[in-house]
Amino acid sequence: MADQDRGGGGLDYRSAGVDLEKADRAKEGIRSLVEGTRDRWTLSGLGSFGGLYQVPDDVESPVLVSSADGVGTKLKLAFRTGVHDTVGQDLVNHCVNDILVQGARPLFFMDYLATGEMDEGVIEAVVAGMARACQENRCSLLGGETAQMPDFYQPGEYDLAGFIVGIVGRKQILDGSRVQDGDLLVGLPSSGLHTNGYTLARKIIFERAGLSVEDKIPGTTETVGPALLRIHRSYLPSLGPELERDSIRAMAHITGGGIPGNLPRVLPEGLGARILKDSWQVPALFQALAQLGDVDVQEMFRVFNMGVGMIVVTDPDEGPELVARLRDRGEGAWILGRVEAGEGVELE
Amino acid sequence: MADQDRGGGGLDYRSAGVDLEKADRAKEGIRSLVEGTRDRWTLSGLGSFGGLYQVPDDVESPVLVSSADGVGTKLKLAFRTGVHDTVGQDLVNHCVNDILVQGARPLFFMDYLATGEMDEGVIEAVVAGMARACQENRCSLLGGETAQMPDFYQPGEYDLAGFIVGIVGRKQILDGSRVQDGDLLVGLPSSGLHTNGYTLARKIIFERAGLSVEDKIPGTTETVGPALLRIHRSYLPSLGPELERDSIRAMAHITGGGIPGNLPRVLPEGLGARILKDSWQVPALFQALAQLGDVDVQEMFRVFNMGVGMIVVTDPDEGPELVARLRDRGEGAWILGRVEAGEGVELE
Numbered sequence: 001m002a003d004q005d006r007g008g009g010g011l012d013y014r015s016a017g018v019d020l021e022k023a024d025r026a027k028e029g030i031r032s033l034v035e036g037t038r039d040r041w042t043l044s045g046l047g048s049f050g051g052l053y054q055v056p057d058d059v060e061s062p063v064l065v066s067s068a069d070g071v072g073t074k075l076k077l078a079f080r081t082g083v084h085d086t087v088g089q090d091l092v093n094h095c096v097n098d099i100l101v102q103g104a105r106p107l108f109f110m111d112y113l114a115t116g117e118m119d120e121g122v123i124e125a126v127v128a129g130m131a132r133a134c135q136e137n138r139c140s141l142l143g144g145e146t147a148q149m150p151d152f153y154q155p156g157e158y159d160l161a162g163f164i165v166g167i168v169g170r171k172q173i174l175d176g177s178r179v180q181d182g183d184l185l186v187g188l189p190s191s192g193l194h195t196n197g198y199t200l201a202r203k204i205i206f207e208r209a210g211l212s213v214e215d216k217i218p219g220t221t222e223t224v225g226p227a228l229l230r231i232h233r234s235y236l237p238s239l240g241p242e243l244e245r246d247s248i249r250a251m252a253h254i255t256g257g258g259i260p261g262n263l264p265r266v267l268p269e270g271l272g273a274r275i276l277k278d279s280w281q282v283p284a285l286f287q288a289l290a291q292l293g294d295v296d297v298q299e300m301f302r303v304f305n306m307g308v309g310m311i312v313v314t315d316p317d318e319g320p321e322l323v324a325r326l327r328d329r330g331e332g333a334w335i336l337g338r339v340e341a342g343e344g345v346e347l348e
Numbered sequence: 349m350a351d352q353d354r355g356g357g358g359l360d361y362r363s364a365g366v367d368l369e370k371a372d373r374a375k376e377g378i379r380s381l382v383e384g385t386r387d388r389w390t391l392s393g394l395g396s397f398g399g400l401y402q403v404p405d406d407v408e409s410p411v412l413v414s415s416a417d418g419v420g421t422k423l424k425l426a427f428r429t430g431v432h433d434t435v436g437q438d439l440v441n442h443c444v445n446d447i448l449v450q451g452a453r454p455l456f457f458m459d460y461l462a463t464g465e466m467d468e469g470v471i472e473a474v475v476a477g478m479a480r481a482c483q484e485n486r487c488s489l490l491g492g493e494t495a496q497m498p499d500f501y502q503p504g505e506y507d508l509a510g511f512i513v514g515i516v517g518r519k520q521i522l523d524g525s526r527v528q529d530g531d532l533l534v535g536l537p538s539s540g541l542h543t544n545g546y547t548l549a550r551k552i553i554f555e556r557a558g559l560s561v562e563d564k565i566p567g568t569t570e571t572v573g574p575a576l577l578r579i580h581r582s583y584l585p586s587l588g589p590e591l592e593r594d595s596i597r598a599m600a601h602i603t604g605g606g607i608p609g610n611l612p613r614v615l616p617e618g619l620g621a622r623i624l625k626d627s628w629q630v631p632a633l634f635q636a637l638a639q640l641g642d643v644d645v646q647e648m649f650r651v652f653n654m655g656v657g658m659i660v661v662t663d664p665d666e667g668p669e670l671v672a673r674l675r676d677r678g679e680g681a682w683i684l685g686r687v688e689a690g691e692g693v694e695l696e
Contacts, residue, residue: 049446052523054412064403066399066401067398070495075500163460
């Protein structure tokens with residue numbers, strides 16, 4: 001429909017910075033990646049106005065569990081390093097974990113990718129990462145929006161948000177109401193910073209310490225780029241089987257706010273948590289951040305996950321066997337504390 | 349948990365530009381707005397990791413219809429004018445229309461709001477707009493993510509994305525397969541630019557014509573600010589009752605790409621559309637944009653909705669009665685063309 005032969009003075013959408021045909025080509029590249037994530041309930045792919053997904057018929061009293069998330073300023077690491085697929089995985093895994101803690105398994109995922117300049121390679125890398133993580137979590141990548149917003153994002157930069165919908169039977173919902181005084185807290189290791197604390201981490205690493213992405217992080221064997229880009233892991237493979245066993249009373253995904261900000265969200269009124277700080281070794285990356293930034297330990301725990309990505313609350317009689325099963329699955333689980341009368345989180 | 353008494357040299361999250369307590373306060377203000385949108389299927393509010401929504405039991409073979417969208421650079425108008433609630437309405441209504449065209453009614457909505465500096469008043473205005481539109485569309489505002497991303501968005505600026513989930517019975521899905529040669533096309537008026545073409549419109553108005561938001565748009569009685577901020581309307585009140593009558597064969601929401609970019613998405617292989625350009629008066633705003641920017645008419649139709657916000661495809665025998673019913677509901681509907689053998693869109 002475009003008329004490229006018009007007289008020189010006329011404005012069109014391309015000269016204003018938006019290239020619809022380039023957007024269409026990028027969509028074609030994305031299509032095949034997305035196709036690989038379809039399952040038997042997926043009724044539509046990209047191109048339709050909305051994505052269609054049939055409600056699975058194998059769940060009694062089905063409840064949808066939905067979450068919206070972003071990657072935050074971890075994206076700046078992708079911009080600095082030119083590695084764009086892992087942030088897509090970060091986003092999907094983060095969303096999967098956020099509904100997993102309520103007992104849900106993922107059905108489908110949608111993304112919002114906003115960019116100033118359409119760079120086909122970058123968009124495809126981001127979507128490839130999302131598609132890979134969707135496949136790993138058996139989640140259909142049902143669609144998304146790619147927005148071209150010139151004058152909005154700096155060249156080469158973008159923002160990325162994700163939305164997930166999962167399902168759980170009404171009786172299987174985990175909402176913290178089953179948690180009791182004396183319950184055990186089982187910790188599962190994080191794979192790195194996950195997607196939180198990057199504003200402070202970048203300030204410490206790049207401004208305070210003056211490091212570049214190729215420099216080694218003091219006290220560790222890793223360079224800055226790979227260390228800060230480590231993928232936010234999904235806990236679905238380890239914990240999905242436990243949901244089916246009904247061995248879990250509550251779960252807390254340790255995101256922004258750290259353990260003190262997230263664990264109390266699943267504890268009933270009148271109950272708090274005692275965390276045994278010596279029950280695990282805080283990974284070297286967090287120790288380096290604390291040292292380089294001269295950050296107080298309480299602030300470290302409030303901003304970063306400190307090596308604990310997920311906390312499972314379980315019956316004290318079940319705890320040791322739960323830990324053993326998780327370890328059999330290759331998961332580095334340990335007992336990191338207990339629930340007790342009170343409020344908030346005590347670090348002991 | 350924060351330790352504000354630490355020695356002067358230490359970094360904390362607040363000095364790095366992220367204020368968690370301010371974020372918590374903003375969430376409190378948002379909570380009451382969100383509460384007003386809850387319906388009997390909503391099982392959770394804000395604060396839990398994921399939002400919970402029971403699958404309604406009054407739909408046979410329920411299919412979820414989902415869409416992700418942004419507001420695009422229309423946000424720049426909100427920044428220029430300081431009016432932040434209408435973009436929230438734009439976003440919800442856009443999403444509602446995108447699933448309506450597949451026959452779905454909305455269940456719930458989630459948002460992603462990313463900003464550099466937390467301005468409590470602005471965030472609350474945006475959320476108030478979303479909550480208002482959710483109430484108008486009987487849609488639960490189930491949750492969302494407010495991301496503080498310093499160094500990412502310019503002060504006072506933000507990006508906004510929305511995600512909607514609706515429901516339709518499997519047999520009621522509209523996917524274009526029912527459309528036949530000779531079907532009538534019924535147009536429904538847009539309320540303005542809706543959420544598309546703003547990059548070009550801003551270039552024409554602010555750069556080419558050098559107007560400010562307080563200036564009158566030549567040839568119209570409106571000033572730039574209110575004209576460009578006019579709310580993207582929802583077609584659910586007008587078209588919801590028609591879905592129940594089964595009088596509609598397909599619908600196209602006229603968004604980015606205009607009529608030529610959107611109508612063919614719901615036409616089966618081998619069928620095209622003839623649009624009678626004289627069947628409606630292109631609103632003065634679009635005429636002003638074409639004139640001020642010296643934009644070719646084909647390009648205008650490819651970028652803007654040109655006064656047509658929604659197109660309904662209907663049986664030719666049903667068409668006149670459908671139009672009459674819509675007009676009885678106060679809707680400015682008219683017959684704007686027909687489906688015929690061929691491909692794409694002919695403007696006649």
